[in-house]
Amino acid sequence: MLVLFAHPRPDRSEVNLPLFETAQNVQGVTAVDLYARYPDFSIDVDSEQAQLIAHDVIVFQHPLYWYSAPSIMKEWQDLVLEHGFAYGLHGKALHGKTFMNAITAGALSEAYSTEGMNHADLRSLLAPFEKTADLCGMRYLAPFVMYGAGRALEDSRLDIHRNGYDDLLKALVADRLDLDKATHASVLTDVLDDFILKGEAV
Incomplete structure (x- = not known):
């Protein structure tokens, strides 16, 4: 599994940096800090x-x-x-792979609904990522999200979320995540335990 991490100020990150450190410690995960690898954007x-x-x-x-x-x-x-690589007639390199966003959001979950401040649910707002996955022939999973990230430390939610992220990554590495359910969910955060398969990997 490949985790591509992007945060322009990791020194000020109270949530994303600890989550990236979690990813770095999961066996079978290649964790890359894009800003550290390409400080001049010369990719x-x-x-x-x-x-x-x-x-x-x-x-x-x-x-x-x-x-x-x-x-x-x-x-x-x-x-x-x-x-020619990711899409197009001969662009089949990513076909059959799995793609998802693991994100932090400043607003609370209520803001991400048709009745809330953003007038749309989070998955709808992430549609460009999902359509990119579709074009490249990848399966798009619902996002793993921490809402209200700016208050995560004060509310003592960071460790719980880190543990959930650890569980998610390990399940993906071990092929123990129900991909069909995860594809059709709105977000994975609160339902993750229901999506992790017990017993033999699928």
């Missing part, structure tokens, strides 16, 4: 494409910035997901 397209080919599950881990991701993640998509 090595060949290297990144080879890394994608080598992994079956790709996770974008990032804070939700303007209903999207930090800028390096957009740059990465623009350059790495080339026609």
Whole structure:
């Protein structure tokens, strides 16, 4: 599994950096800090494409910035997901892989509903990522999200969320996540235990 992490100020990150450290400690996960690897945004397209080919599950881990991701993640998509590689008549390199977002959001969950401040649920707002996955022939899973991330430490929610992220990554590595359920969910955070398969991997 490949976790691509993007946070422009990790020194100020109270939630994303600890979550990335969790990913780094899961056996079977390749965890990459895009800002640390490419401080000048000079992305090595060949290297990144080879890394994608080598992994079956790709996770974008990032804070939700303007209903999207930090800028390096957009740059990465623009350059790495080339026609002829990721999509197009001969662009089959990512077909059959699994893709998802693991994100932090500043607002509480109530804001992400048709009646809430954003007038849309989170998965709808992440539609560009889902459509990218569709175009590239990948299965898109519902996002794993921490709402109200700015108060996670004060509310003593960080450790619980880290444990959930650890469970999610280990389940994906071991092929113990019910991908059909995870594909059709709105978010994975509160229902994760119901989606992790017991017994033999599928």
